[in-house]
Amino acid sequence: MSATDQDPAEELVQGKAFDLRLFLRLMEWARPHAWQFVVSLLVLVGLFAAQLGGAWLWRLTLDGPLEAFHDGRLPRAEALRELYRYVAAYAGIVLAYSWLSYFEIAQLGRAGQVVVHDLRSALFEHMLRLDLTWFDARPTGSLVTRVTSDVENLAELFTSGLVVLVFDLAKVVVLIVLLFWLDRELALVVTAFTPVLIGVSLLFRGGARRGFREVRAHLAKLNGYLQEVLSGVRVVQMFHREERVGARFAGLVEPYLAANLRTLVLFALFFPAIGLTVLAIQGASLWFGGHSLATGDLAYGEFVQFWFYLAMLVDPIRDLGERFNVLQAAFASAERVFRILDTRPAIAAPEGPAPVPPRGGDLVFEDVGFAYVPGQPVLEELSFRIDAGETVALVGATGAGKSTIVNLALRFHDPDVGRVTLDGVDLRRFAPPALRARSGLVLQEDFLFEGTVRENLLMGRAGIDDAALERALDASCARDVVARLDGGLDARLTERGATLSTGERQLLAIARALAGDPELILLDEATANVDSATEARIEQATKNLLRGRSALVVAHRLSTVRGADRILVLHRGRLREAGTHAELLARGGLYARLYALQFDDAEA
Amino acid sequence: MRLLVRFYGRFLRYKARLAIGFAAVAATRVTDIAITLVVGEALNRLKAGEAPSFLPRLLAWFAAWGLAQALFSFLQRWCVVSASRFVEAELKRDLFAKLARLDFGFHDRTRSGDLVSRLTSDVEAVRMFLGPGLMFALGGLVMVPVTLVMLARREPLLTLVMALPLSLMALSFKLLYGRLHDASLAVQEAAGDLSHGAQENFAGVRVVKGYGREEHQAARFAEVSRRNRDDQVRLARARGLAHALSTGTSQVTFVVILLLGGRAILDGRMGIGDALVFIDLTMKLFWPVLTLGWIAGLYPRAVASAQRIEEVLGRAPAIVDPPGARALTGFDGSFRFEGVSFTYPGAARPALSGLDFEVPAGSVLGVVGPTGSGKTTLLDLFGRLHAAQGTLRMGGERQDELTLASIRAPLGYVPQDSFLFSDTWRENVNLGADAPLSDERLAELARIACLDEELARFEAGYDLRIGERGVTLSGGQRQRTCIARALAREPQVLLLDDALSAVDTETEARLVRHLRAAGAGATVVIAAHRLSSVRHADDILVLSADGRVAQTGTHDELVAAGGWYADTWARQQQRAELEEL
Numbered sequence A: 001m002s003a004t005d006q007d008p009a010e011e012l013v014q015g016k017a018f019d020l021r022l023f024l025r026l027m028e029w030a031r032p033h034a035w036q037f038v039v040s041l042l043v044l045v046g047l048f049a050a051q052l053g054g055a056w057l058w059r060l061t062l063d064g065p066l067e068a069f070h071d072g073r074l075p076r077a078e079a080l081r082e083l084y085r086y087v088a089a090y091a092g093i094v095l096a097y098s099w100l101s102y103f104e105i106a107q108l109g110r111a112g113q114v115v116v117h118d119l120r121s122a123l124f125e126h127m128l129r130l131d132l133t134w135f136d137a138r139p140t141g142s143l144v145t146r147v148t149s150d151v152e153n154l155a156e157l158f159t160s161g162l163v164v165l166v167f168d169l170a171k172v173v174v175l176i177v178l179l180f181w182l183d184r185e186l187a188l189v190v191t192a193f194t195p196v197l198i199g200v201s202l203l204f205r206g207g208a209r210r211g212f213r214e215v216r217a218h219l220a221k222l223n224g225y226l227q228e229v230l231s232g233v234r235v236v237q238m239f240h241r242e243e244r245v246g247a248r249f250a251g252l253v254e255p256y257l258a259a260n261l262r263t264l265v266l267f268a269l270f271f272p273a274i275g276l277t278v279l280a281i282q283g284a285s286l287w288f289g290g291h292s293l294a295t296g297d298l299a300y301g302e303f304v305q306f307w308f309y310l311a312m313l314v315d316p317i318r319d320l321g322e323r324f325n326v327l328q329a330a331f332a333s334a335e336r337v338f339r340i341l342d343t344r345p346a347i348a349a350p351e352g353p354a355p356v357p358p359r360g361g362d363l364v365f366e367d368v369g370f371a372y373v374p375g376q377p378v379l380e381e382l383s384f385r386i387d388a389g390e391t392v393a394l395v396g397a398t399g400a401g402k403s404t405i406v407n408l409a410l411r412f413h414d415p416d417v418g419r420v421t422l423d424g425v426d427l428r429r430f431a432p433p434a435l436r437a438r439s440g441l442v443l444q445e446d447f448l449f450e451g452t453v454r455e456n457l458l459m460g461r462a463g464i465d466d467a468a469l470e471r472a473l474d475a476s477c478a479r480d481v482v483a484r485l486d487g488g489l490d491a492r493l494t495e496r497g498a499t500l501s502t503g504e505r506q507l508l509a510i511a512r513a514l515a516g517d518p519e520l521i522l523l524d525e526a527t528a529n530v531d532s533a534t535e536a537r538i539e540q541a542t543k544n545l546l547r548g549r550s551a552l553v554v555a556h557r558l559s560t561v562r563g564a565d566r567i568l569v570l571h572r573g574r575l576r577e578a579g580t581h582a583e584l585l586a587r588g589g590l591y592a593r594l595y596a597l598q599f600d601d602a603e604a
Numbered sequence B: 001m002r003l004l005v006r007f008y009g010r011f012l013r014y015k016a017r018l019a020i021g022f023a024a025v026a027a028t029r030v031t032d033i034a035i036t037l038v039v040g041e042a043l044n045r046l047k048a049g050e051a052p053s054f055l056p057r058l059l060a061w062f063a064a065w066g067l068a069q070a071l072f073s074f075l076q077r078w079c080v081v082s083a084s085r086f087v088e089a090e091l092k093r094d095l096f097a098k099l100a101r102l103d104f105g106f107h108d109r110t111r112s113g114d115l116v117s118r119l120t121s122d123v124e125a126v127r128m129f130l131g132p133g134l135m136f137a138l139g140g141l142v143m144v145p146v147t148l149v150m151l152a153r154r155e156p157l158l159t160l161v162m163a164l165p166l167s168l169m170a171l172s173f174k175l176l177y178g179r180l181h182d183a184s185l186a187v188q189e190a191a192g193d194l195s196h197g198a199q200e201n202f203a204g205v206r207v208v209k210g211y212g213r214e215e216h217q218a219a220r221f222a223e224v225s226r227r228n229r230d231d232q233v234r235l236a237r238a239r240g241l242a243h244a245l246s247t248g249t250s251q252v253t254f255v256v257i258l259l260l261g262g263r264a265i266l267d268g269r270m271g272i273g274d275a276l277v278f279i280d281l282t283m284k285l286f287w288p289v290l291t292l293g294w295i296a297g298l299y300p301r302a303v304a305s306a307q308r309i310e311e312v313l314g315r316a317p318a319i320v321d322p323p324g325a326r327a328l329t330g331f332d333g334s335f336r337f338e339g340v341s342f343t344y345p346g347a348a349r350p351a352l353s354g355l356d357f358e359v360p361a362g363s364v365l366g367v368v369g370p371t372g373s374g375k376t377t378l379l380d381l382f383g384r385l386h387a388a389q390g391t392l393r394m395g396g397e398r399q400d401e402l403t404l405a406s407i408r409a410p411l412g413y414v415p416q417d418s419f420l421f422s423d424t425w426r427e428n429v430n431l432g433a434d435a436p437l438s439d440e441r442l443a444e445l446a447r448i449a450c451l452d453e454e455l456a457r458f459e460a461g462y463d464l465r466i467g468e469r470g471v472t473l474s475g476g477q478r479q480r481t482c483i484a485r486a487l488a489r490e491p492q493v494l495l496l497d498d499a500l501s502a503v504d505t506e507t508e509a510r511l512v513r514h515l516r517a518a519g520a521g522a523t524v525v526i527a528a529h530r531l532s533s534v535r536h537a538d539d540i541l542v543l544s545a546d547g548r549v550a551q552t553g554t555h556d557e558l559v560a561a562g563g564w565y566a567d568t569w570a571r572q573q574q575r576a577e578l579e580e581l
């Protein structure tokens, strides 16, 4: 499956309460930490045993020394001694119970978190390898959700979901068996009501699931809009649209609130409903138990034990619906996460990738055709070459496809027809990171990360020493920018480099590209927001620094491209003209017209 | 703590709900105890050997109390939680409104992901604590004295001893508070780092991939994830400890009941039939105490969250309507800068200093200068996006005495970074207009912005969906959409911040022609690097690298005068070369 024809509506995945296929896949992730889960299960078994033991001790005490003393079968001193023995045993159980209840939280939490971490790291790494088309079709906010709350939901599957559910079910079975062993009549009463209890719980589950889904969907919209307004706050304020965006946000809050209230009604009804059912069971038990007590068929202590077991039985059944919902949410998240993990990037390394030529290399576009949206071609029958060491410039009207060519040269996309080759080898035969690492890229819309200037320039690339960094700073004229910052190279930039001017950001992006000593440098309007003097200095210094390297330069400002070895003029995705500056001018075509427009009267 | 009290004021707007809810919580407890007493009476009478014929009457009582309890338990949840949901919605709206108004000094330095989490998890923590948390705990506590009295009637000593585990629990929470607080803060922070890291890498995925740094970035993210895991584990341990202590104390109480209850029975002070009531009552006494433990667990988080919310709500935007602000009326489109300077908060040097110039109504002002000389900052000042020193006059009136609405209403602004919303093309342009635009008007705007041909090529036309920040458009298409958006408000003043940098010269020439026609009579301010964009301006301001006005004049004057402008012009023109040909 290619990444492009995928449905971006992952948000709508509903999930089943149990999905064996997903479950088995999840178990793969849990397997390396199997012992964590074994320990968790043991803790739960221990807790249950302690609970049962406690109830049993109450009965032993009541029916033992107390009853015997009451009936005059046991002298007081003896009864007291026996009471103390039971109390001591009970204290032991209680101690064990409390000790284990520490692990109930700590151990289950730990087991979930170790799996979350593994899965999250793997998922993130996988996502970064996916195609740009995939990213462009999805809001950043929802992608963030995949590696945060979705993965956390998965952890719930292991902790409060599956382990506890399996255990709860086992508990119910054991308790019912015990009830039968205790008193058949009472046990029958309870089992007669149990389906009602389960029914109420499951009925609730359906509504709650719908409710939660609605709430989540509204919340996602709310947060997405907030995030967007925050990044465009300058536009919002300059247009004085604070109230309008506020009203729109309030409009999104409204259905969120309504969905929450609907879910609330459901919850508010559920608890009393379960409560009434439990009371009915208790009432019936009292009725039948009362008669048995009166006839002496049932000992008082047995009744107390029964009462305890009943309370213990109700909890897991009441929680059943909720557990199912946790499972369902977890499976929905698992579905979304695995769907991503199953997405194979179309742009990936082939089996046994070809070695990327270490130096030089001719980059050739052969009859390339490409469309972002099928049926709306952006590039058509495009052929040109950039020989090793050559500087080629791309000019053409806005929207002509220049940035798209840069994208293809780095294999951000593959051409639909034709091919792009490096030294005669199709780019599809290389591993993309290796191919790209040899290039230096400055995007039209570049991006700086939060962190120090140095981190931004290095991007974690090994082998860039301070001298190389200095050279890059000089060549890109970014030295002044860095010098102005408090802390120089170690000054911290904020999100997207927001505290720098646009041109300053571009200079840093150029420095970042040069620092890697690239074989091919791609400059997409890299100096569009830089003044001409600086631009000329950069051009000169870059030439010196990258002597003998290839370059692809995109620019509207024709003074930027004049010095190129060859200039390609693009028109609506096709190559219109090619040649040196002088040749093109002499030809008197599109380039000459653009040139005249720029330098003669703009009103012409 | 004081903060939480203040936030509680928001709940008090729902007095009726809160009052009913509070009463219902208490009533639920009362019915609960009543039920226990009914059961106790039945068992006692049975134990005393009475015939079970009295059972139907008692069971009728049992049913009545049960129904009452169901009603109250519905009411308590509905009233209390719905009030908390209303408060949540209100808090979200208020926070959003505040964020939209806060100045750049704040936004530039705050991670957007962090702000999002204030609106989500922090609001949730406060809602949970002040709403259901507080109500259930307090409502439950109302019954503690009643239960205690009832227990005391049966076995005074027992009651006394019961106070012991209770105080033990209080003590242990006091001891654990710091640990819980620190651990939950650490988790909160690590979670923030996590979503920030993801957000940044996804938004900048072109750069990550362009440099082949996928593995490196993934390793960094894994490191953050590992830290988050460790913090989570630490928090789970702290929670486990708190949980163990509270179960421990409640369980110890049962030991005490068994011991003292057993003795009381052996001493004949308590009927054996009372044992069950006793156990049940103690459990019910403990329920509110346990919720108290639960709410104590929420408390540290709620305090931290309240602080984070207040940091936003309590922050005064640096730019607001001054007291007694007037609306700007009869604005002719003229501006005057009198000794205006501005330094970004935290910056070492001023971005602009000593600006003195005039922009006559309907004139065209060019702003040029080297990178980082303050052009964008200067354009910001026209809309009072920063609080500058000195005096800026709009139509003769001091800008800092006018309402922001009236300052910004006449402005059409095209930002340098061509920011667009991920919405349709139509909605993006509509943002500029006061009312949704007709298709005819949109067509007109598309034509002026030289976008008509390209839009016609897209199937969806004006309803073309634009990706986040406009990623699915070319650079020039983004920029021209921004121009259409600015023109949509029929501006008196058009502010173009390097707004023609991403279009080819042919489109630029057409655009300039269109803009001139469309903006006839409007004041236009053009910041640009390409001097061809400003050469026809009535006046050109040349900024120096340190944010001062180096030169002013018309194009011809500046070219003649020599200096930065003339040099740049020569460079861009390369007249010499032209003549060679």
Ligand SMILES: Nc1ncnc2c1ncn2[C@@H]1O[C@H](COP(=O)(O)OP(=O)(O)OP(=O)(O)O)[C@@H](O)[C@H]1O
Residues within 6 Å of the ligand: A136, A372, A373, A378, A397, A398, A399, A400, A401, A402, A403, A404, A405, A444, B471, B472, B473, B474, B475, B476, B477, B502, B503, B504
């Ligand atoms: N990610 C994308 N998804 C869909 N369409 C796209 C995408 N990126 C670009 N396009 C479309 O492809 C066409 C060519 O865009 P491209 O960015 O290559 O133009 P360009 O020559 O770089 O223009 P400019 O000079 O304005 O930057 C445009 O019509 C644009 O709308």
Ligand SMILES: Nc1ncnc2c1ncn2[C@@H]1O[C@H](COP(=O)(O)OP(=O)(O)OP(=O)(O)O)[C@@H](O)[C@H]1O
Residues within 6 Å of the ligand: A484, A498, A499, A500, A501, A502, A503, A504, A529, A530, B104, B108, B344, B345, B347, B351, B369, B370, B371, B372, B373, B374, B375, B376, B377, B378, B416
């Ligand atoms: N938000 C900010 N916080 C602190 N300093 C800032 C901020 N924005 C800009 N600066 C600094 O103020 C100076 C002027 O920036 P401004 O963006 O106005 O320059 P500019 O002339 O528009 O540059 P360019 O030609 O690159 O667009 C620069 O040195 C820049 O680093």
Ligand SMILES: [Mg+2]
Residues within 6 Å of the ligand: A402, A403, A404, A444, A524, B474, B475, B476
């Ligand atoms: Mg482009």
Ligand SMILES: [Mg+2]
Residues within 6 Å of the ligand: A501, A502, A503, B375, B376, B377, B416, B497, B498
């Ligand atoms: Mg600028």
